[in-house]
Amino acid sequence: MKILVTGGAGFIGGNFVQYMVNKYPEHMIYNLDLLTYAGDLTKHRDIEHDENYRFVKADIADRATIMELFETEQFDYVVHFAAESHVDRSITEPEIFIQTNVLGTQVLLDAAKAINVKKFVHVSTDEVYGDLDFDPTTFFTEDTPLAPNSPYSASKASSDLLVRAYHETYGLPMNITRCSNNYGPFHFPEKLIPLTISRVLADQKVPVYGNGANVRDWLHVLDHCAAIDLVLHKGENGEVYNVGGHNERTNLEIVKTIIAQLGKSEDLIEFVTDRLGHDLRYAIDPTKLEALGWQPTYNFDTGIEQTIEWYLENKWWWENIISGEYQQYFEKQYGNR
Ligand code: NAD
Numbered sequence: 001m002k003i004l005v006t007g008g009a010g011f012i013g014g015n016f017v018q019y020m021v022n023k024y025p026e027h028m029i030y031n032l033d034l035l036t037y038a039g040d041l042t043k044h045r046d047i048e049h050d051e052n053y054r055f056v057k058a059d060i061a062d063r064a065t066i067m068e069l070f071e072t073e074q075f076d077y078v079v080h081f082a083a084e085s086h087v088d089r090s091i092t093e094p095e096i097f098i099q100t101n102v103l104g105t106q107v108l109l110d111a112a113k114a115i116n117v118k119k120f121v122h123v124s125t126d127e128v129y130g131d132l133d134f135d136p137t138t139f140f141t142e143d144t145p146l147a148p149n150s151p152y153s154a155s156k157a158s159s160d161l162l163v164r165a166y167h168e169t170y171g172l173p174m175n176i177t178r179c180s181n182n183y184g185p186f187h188f189p190e191k192l193i194p195l196t197i198s199r200v201l202a203d204q205k206v207p208v209y210g211n212g213a214n215v216r217d218w219l220h221v222l223d224h225c226a227a228i229d230l231v232l233h234k235g236e237n238g239e240v241y242n243v244g245g246h247n248e249r250t251n252l253e254i255v256k257t258i259i260a261q262l263g264k265s266e267d268l269i270e271f272v273t274d275r276l277g278h279d280l281r282y283a284i285d286p287t288k289l290e291a292l293g294w295q296p297t298y299n300f301d302t303g304i305e306q307t308i309e310w311y312l313e314n315k316w317w318w319e320n321i322i323s324g325e326y327q328q329y330f331e332k333q334y335g336n337r
Pocket residue numbers: 006007008009010011012013014032033034035036037038039040058059060061080081082083084085086100104123124125126156178179180181182183188
């Protein structure tokens with residue numbers, strides 16, 4: 001069995017590649033990634049020589065290369081993570097989000113259709129539903145209308161609709177998964193949790209947008225990997241599945257939790273200008289996925305504790321990242337702090 005994972009050098013795709021290589025030695029796992037600023041292969045040093053792992057450097061939007069690769073390798077399954085994923089970057093530079101997330105997905109769909117893959121799993125996000133108010137009884141279900149608010153979420157919603165259309169028009173077997181915010185090992189340090197950990201460890205100010213009251217629904221990345229594995233094997237053809245673990249926290253709670261575990265002062269918190277179009281609250285109803293047999297295994301309080309420990313033990317991975325072009329990104333995004 002040949003399984004192509006796109007974006008397998010990034011955060012979630014990277015965790016998924018390792019999960020699949022270790023769990024299924026009998027399957028060949030291909031990791032296709034362009035290695036943008038968000039992708040790196042050092043995270044795969046423990047599996048890079050495994051016989052059932054192969055890396056291919058390519059741009060998903062490069063039609064000729066992708067079509068030829070699919071023709072040559074005849075993949076059985078595609079699990080599609082590759083994307084531009086950071087909301088803030090989409091606000092300053094939307095174009096690459098359309099190029100990669102929309103046009104890149106369309107190229108993959110054409111290639112998957114050409115060789116009749118058994119299933120195309122499209123990894124999407126709860127952000128396609130827009131946002132919720134603070135009423136704790138409201139959740140995103142698979143029937144919530146799409147109402148994306150950022151260029152990032154609009155590009156993801158567009159790609160979801162293309163996947164749906166290829167299923168309806170050409171009969172391409174597919175599932176779409178829509179997950180809430182992930183946390184865990186190898187989370188790129190531009191995102192709230194790893195950014196806070198790295199800043200607090202260096203006694204630097206942590207930028208909190210607005211008043212810090214916005215709510216995200218956090219899920220451990222390995223629970224997300226297990227969900228995708230289940231959908232790949234058991235998902236009903238053509239269906240959408242929401243993924244989330246009912247772990248709602250305000251951004252301020254997250255930042256204070258990290259500061260407390262690292263034994264530092266809350267004086268490090270700095271409230272800064274709010275993100276444009278900042279979504280208020282995300283919260284997932286995962287009932288449909290649970291009916292398929294999925295349950296999250298990580299409790300958030302221990303999951304975040306273990307994640308902070310992981311960042312302390314794996315400075316070799318993230319210190320290298322934040323010393324490079326990341327510095328320029330940080331200054332452009334937050335000014336000189
Ligand atoms: P990430 O930014 O950490 O990784 C993205 C990967 O895609 C990188 O390795 C990058 O090199 C690669 N890539 C980018 N453009 C490419 C191109 N043109 N061709 C080939 N590879 C390319 O992203 P992530 O946080 O791991 O998210 C992965 C997927 O999951 C995305 O589709 C995202 O929308 C979705 N998602 C993320 C979250 C989250 O909390 N991070 C939650 C729900 C859904």
